[in-house]
Amino acid sequence: MNLNEESLQKIAELSRLKIDPKDIQAFLSDFNKVLNYVDTITELDVSSVSDEDLYTNEGNSVRADQVAEGLSRSQIESFAPSFQNGYFVVPKVIET
Amino acid sequence: MSDLWKLTYSQIKKGLNAGEFTPSELATSLISRIEAEDFKIKAFLSFEKENVLKAAAESTERRRSGKPLSEFDGIPIGIKDNICIEGTITSCASKILENYHSPFHATAIEKLLAKGFVLIPRANMDEFAMGSSTENSAYQITKNPFDTARIPGGSSGGSAAAVAASFVPVALGSDTGGSVRQPASLCGIYGLKPSYGTVSRYGLVAYASSLDQIGPLSKDIDGVVDVYSIISGKDPKDATSKNLTAFDPAKAKPVALEGLRIGKMKMSAEIDPDVAKAYESLLSDLESKGAKLVELDFSLLSNSIPIYYIIATAECSSNLSRFDGIRFGARKDPSGKLEDLYVASRSEGFGKEVQRRILLGTFSLSAGYYDAYYGRAQKARVLIKREYEGYFSKVDLILQPTSPTTAFKVGEKTSDPIQMYKADILTTSVNLAGVPAMSLPIGTDSKGLPIGLQVTAPLFHEEKIFGFAKTIQDWSSKVKLPEQIQ
Numbered sequence: 001m002n003l004n005e006e007s008l009q010k011i012a013e014l015s016r017l018k019i020d021p022k023d024i025q026a027f028l029s030d031f032n033k034v035l036n037y038v039d040t041i042t043e044l045d046v047s048s049v050s051d052e053d054l055y056t057n058e059g060n061s062v063r064a065d066q067v068a069e070g071l072s073r074s075q076i077e078s079f080a081p082s083f084q085n086g087y088f089v090v091p092k093v094i095e096t
Numbered sequence: 097m098s099d100l101w102k103l104t105y106s107q108i109k110k111g112l113n114a115g116e117f118t119p120s121e122l123a124t125s126l127i128s129r130i131e132a133e134d135f136k137i138k139a140f141l142s143f144e145k146e147n148v149l150k151a152a153a154e155s156t157e158r159r160r161s162g163k164p165l166s167e168f169d170g171i172p173i174g175i176k177d178n179i180c181i182e183g184t185i186t187s188c189a190s191k192i193l194e195n196y197h198s199p200f201h202a203t204a205i206e207k208l209l210a211k212g213f214v215l216i217p218r219a220n221m222d223e224f225a226m227g228s229s230t231e232n233s234a235y236q237i238t239k240n241p242f243d244t245a246r247i248p249g250g251s252s253g254g255s256a257a258a259v260a261a262s263f264v265p266v267a268l269g270s271d272t273g274g275s276v277r278q279p280a281s282l283c284g285i286y287g288l289k290p291s292y293g294t295v296s297r298y299g300l301v302a303y304a305s306s307l308d309q310i311g312p313l314s315k316d317i318d319g320v321v322d323v324y325s326i327i328s329g330k331d332p333k334d335a336t337s338k339n340l341t342a343f344d345p346a347k348a349k350p351v352a353l354e355g356l357r358i359g360k361m362k363m364s365a366e367i368d369p370d371v372a373k374a375y376e377s378l379l380s381d382l383e384s385k386g387a388k389l390v391e392l393d394f395s396l397l398s399n400s401i402p403i404y405y406i407i408a409t410a411e412c413s414s415n416l417s418r419f420d421g422i423r424f425g426a427r428k429d430p431s432g433k434l435e436d437l438y439v440a441s442r443s444e445g446f447g448k449e450v451q452r453r454i455l456l457g458t459f460s461l462s463a464g465y466y467d468a469y470y471g472r473a474q475k476a477r478v479l480i481k482r483e484y485e486g487y488f489s490k491v492d493l494i495l496q497p498t499s500p501t502t503a504f505k506v507g508e509k510t511s512d513p514i515q516m517y518k519a520d521i522l523t524t525s526v527n528l529a530g531v532p533a534m535s536l537p538i539g540t541d542s543k544g545l546p547i548g549l550q551v552t553a554p555l556f557h558e559e560k561i562f563g564f565a566k567t568i569q570d571w572s573s574k575v576k577l578p579e580q581i582q
Contacts, residue, residue, distance in 0.1 A: 003459070011462065012455060014458050015413065015454050015455055015458045016438045016442050017443050017446070018440070019451075027448075027452070030513055031452060033512075033513060033514055034514065034517075035456070035459070037401075037402060038402040038406055038460075039402075040399065040402050041399065041406060041469065041472055041473055041476060042468055044399060044472065044476050044479075046472055046478075046479065048479070049478045049479060053478050054474050054475065054478065061336075063332055071199050075199040078197055078199065079197055079198075079199065080423060081421060081422070081425065081426065082427065088422055088423055090422060090434060091432050091434045092432070092434075093434050
């Protein structure tokens with residue numbers, strides 16, 4: 001199958017990505033090449049595999065519910081893009 | 097002592113333990129080699145010389161006072177830039193993490209430090225481990241030490257080139273679809289993708305969680321065996337880590353070729369003639385020594401790249417959603433609106449190949465396409481697993497070339513993503529099935545470029561791979577690493 005520009009823009013929006021308008025045709029062409037290549041999977045006969053075959057019987061991996069040391073405030077501050085008074089700073093999210 | 101850099105992993109281990117040289121002398125020699133040659137190779141993104149010398153001096157002191165942490169104390173190891181080291185930048189060769197200092201060690205790093213290894217970060221890579229040539233790094237293209245006009249393979253190209261150029265005797269990479277084996281093959285060294293779940297992924301920045309494994313690359317087989325033994329074993333911090341003890345290196349004993357059942361593949365037009373010739377020549381030699389060759393039908397596995405790309409990109413679109421400019425990484429805020437901050441940070445922070453894979457993953461997970469793509473790929477993955485189980489009821493090991501070609505030229509495949517993806521055509525099915533596989537050098541082509549052999553074993557049977565590699569070490573020793581880098 002081939003995706004058109006509108007569909008690609010919709011997927012980019014869902015991915016929180018913006019494709020530069022000058023790159024859009026080249027991006028679309030590459031994306032469709034890849035899509036046509038992986039499209040061969042639609043011809044594979046997978047009827048011998050049931051939905052149950054997709055799950056393992058290994059059970060859950062759990063750890064003891066114990067209090068342990070986490071990252072310190074100064075460690076978080078060292079990698080946070082914007083951090084003040086112990087909080088990550090974000091743009092205003094509530095409209096007034 | 098100035099040419100200690102020439103030594104293999106085994107010679108280094110032996111020399112350190114015999115007191116023939118100190119960890120500091122060794123580190124100094126390797127640093128000189130890196131300073132003299134890495135401007136041509138660009139294997140390392142940054143090189144913190146003072147930290148390396150400090151760690152080597154501490155190791156020297158431990159050995160001098162008769163209290164080494166282990167027999168490995170003082171051995172230098174290169175680290176790919178997607179494995180977290182506390183206090184060190186872990187950028188995944190991406191602009192979005194250019195200033196990210198990890199606040200913790202990956203489990204594999206903790207285990208290496210506990211044994212006294214001297215860490216040499218940060219080996220270059222394809223951005224977020226997405227690529228087959230190390231041309232997708234946001235910072236620099238790594239070159240192949242055998243011919244600097246060519247790529248070293250990817251995505252662990254920095255780690256592989258660092259070993260092949262004798263900057264380090266051993267290194268860590270990560271393998272999602274062939275990213276340890278393919279560069280190992282193109283650089284004439286050993287590289288292992290362990291069984292899924294045997295090495296903790298804690299602290300390995302995730303690309304595709306159900307496929308990623310950390311794996312060692314080394315100049316010789318003992319380096320792979322030792323490092324795998326150290327980093328393997330159950331880790332409570334990784335829920336996908338299997339309940340297994342660490343690998344016992346004593347199990348890696350040479351195997352008898354007499355009666356060994358070997359699965360082989362029929363050569364196709366996609367395999368370069370020189371690669372096919374080296375492969376066929378090795379097989380006929382093995383047969384003459386008593387091995388039993390069984391031709392396997394790999395037609396299902398030839399579909400593994402589409403299956404791989406759907407599963408890997410779906411997981412990547414999910415894993416990389418955490419990079420939003422809020423808690424870590426680079427932030428771009430063009431308008432003061434939250435949504436614009438996300439979009440700008442991600443669009444400017446991720447390179448084109450990463451964006452392409454995120455988009456493909458978002459597409460295959462989207463309503464309307466999920467069943468046709470992602471759901472179907474998951475079922476096809478079960479078929480691949482069954483296929484391997486069927487093979488291993490007939491053979492002990494599967495031998496294939498690791499890469500269909502030897503190292504290609506820089507820029508040769510960058511304009512065509514499909515051609516680039518096909519570089520991993522023989523390796524991706526191994527990750528889908530979770531089985532272990534290693535690339536080892538078996539010869540060179542007419543241009544003197546290395547050819548690698550991929551040895552695949554049943555799940556959790558790394559010892560079979562190591563044993564076979566030890567048995568045919570003479571073949572691998574034919575490939576000489578370059579002393580002069582052109």
